[in-house]
Amino acid sequence: MLDLLLKVLDFAIPILIVIAIGLFGTGLLIELGLMQKLSVLAGPLFRHTNLPESCASAFVVSLGSAVAANSMVVQVRNSGCINDTEAMLCALLNSTPAYVREILTYQIPIVLPALGYFVGGFYVGVFILTAIIKVSIVVILSKLLLEKNNCKMADIQTMKKISFNDAVKRTFKKEKRLFTKIAVVYLAMTTIVFYLRENGVFEVFSVLPLAEMFHIPSESIVPLTTYIASPIMGISLLGPMLNDNGISPVQAMIVLMLGSMFMLPIFGIRSLLPRYVSLFGARIGTKIVAISTSISIFVRFIILIILLQVAA
Numbered sequence: 001m002l003d004l005l006l007k008v009l010d011f012a013i014p015i016l017i018v019i020a021i022g023l024f025g026t027g028l029l030i031e032l033g034l035m036q037k038l039s040v041l042a043g044p045l046f047r048h049t050n051l052p053e054s055c056a057s058a059f060v061v062s063l064g065s066a067v068a069a070n071s072m073v074v075q076v077r078n079s080g081c082i083n084d085t086e087a088m089l090c091a092l093l094n095s096t097p098a099y100v101r102e103i104l105t106y107q108i109p110i111v112l113p114a115l116g117y118f119v120g121g122f123y124v125g126v127f128i129l130t131a132i133i134k135v136s137i138v139v140i141l142s143k144l145l146l147e148k149n150n151c152k153m154a155d156i157q158t159m160k161k162i163s164f165n166d167a168v169k170r171t172f173k174k175e176k177r178l179f180t181k182i183a184v185v186y187l188a189m190t191t192i193v194f195y196l197r198e199n200g201v202f203e204v205f206s207v208l209p210l211a212e213m214f215h216i217p218s219e220s221i222v223p224l225t226t227y228i229a230s231p232i233m234g235i236s237l238l239g240p241m242l243n244d245n246g247i248s249p250v251q252a253m254i255v256l257m258l259g260s261m262f263m264l265p266i267f268g269i270r271s272l273l274p275r276y277v278s279l280f281g282a283r284i285g286t287k288i289v290a291i292s293t294s295i296s297i298f299v300r301f302i303i304l305i306i307l308l309q310v311a312a
Contacts, residue, residue, distance in 0.1 A: 004198065008191045011063050011243060014114040024175050025109075045135070049142040052149035054081055055090040061099075062094035069094040070279050084284055086147055091280065091288045093138045099131035110232065114186075114239040117244035117250045121254030129300045137295060150213075186236045194240055196222075214258065214308065216251045217241075228266065238296055250311050257304040261297050268293040 037188040046056040054076045062069030070091050077087040105122055112120035162170070216224075220241065227234025238255060247255070268289050277285035 008194055009163045011285050012187055012190050018113040020048050020179055028171045043250050049139050050146040050148045051142050061095055063097045066094050074279050078111050087143055088284055088288055096135055097293055099127050108155055113135055114235050119249050122253055122255055128191050130296050133299055185233055190240055217247050217252050220247050220255050224255050224259050228262045257300045260300045264293050264296050
């Protein structure tokens with residue numbers, strides 16, 4: 001048992017240190033408002049759309065908070081400045097900065113250390129590709145469906161500046177709880193997977209047809225099903241398998257794509273749908289979630305097909 005715990009700690013502690021540094025560093029950047037510097041991207045982007053300037057203002061705010069940005073879009077729509085189609089496209093565009101935040105606060109500090117730079121980098125690349133495709137679809141649809149709208153927003157919300165010391169305190173307070181949760185889950189899941197692998201428990205899954213269908217080891221069914229419930233837990237299980245060569249990098253990528261495809265609709269219904277329906281109403285809110293989720297699933301499906309061809 002002691003040998004197992006030492007093996008787990010030897011594998012997990014370096015990763016947890018990187019996670020802690022990454023979480024605190026990116027959290028501090030957000031608290032200091034430096035994420036807002038990305039607003040310079042809004043100008044060139046919106047010049048290629050038929051969306052009004054009011055949507056560009058909301059997009060800048062979405063770099064800090066998608067909820068605040070979409071609240072602005074609702075206010076503009078209710079004032080008659082934009083119609084439902086424009087509001088829907090604005091909301092879809094406002095969801096894309098979340099990919100940047102997630103890459104900085106989740107993918108780089110958590111996924112890369114857990115899965116390694118090759119598989120983790122692939123996973124980050126999928127998020128970047130999804131964001132690019134989503135933005136491209138909004139640009140194309142705005143050109144096809146909309147006439148140029150010069151409606152402007154009267155007020156632009158800005159983030160209140162805080163001192164560096166206050167930013168450090170707020171970051172530590174926020175990220176401490178998140179890191180503790182991640183560390184506990186990561187250590188628990190790593191211990192479980194090492195124990196199960198050493199005792200051959202994963203062999204009972206060898207009869208499952210899903211593994212053979214997608215060219216992945218039978219034991220990968222465990223992180224796959226776990227990922228659907230919790231991506232962090234699924235990745236925590238997948239990391240040790242990669243480290244022990246129990247699963248190849250391509251097979252790990254297949255597991256990640258399958259897990260994402262099953263997880264995204266659940267996440268959309270559980271987390272996104274109530275938020276968007278409460279802001280935009282049932283009809284528009286449901287459309288926004290359905291389109292956004294469908295784009296993400298479609299990207300992963302295409303990548304999954306490519307990976308299956310490589311693995312064949």
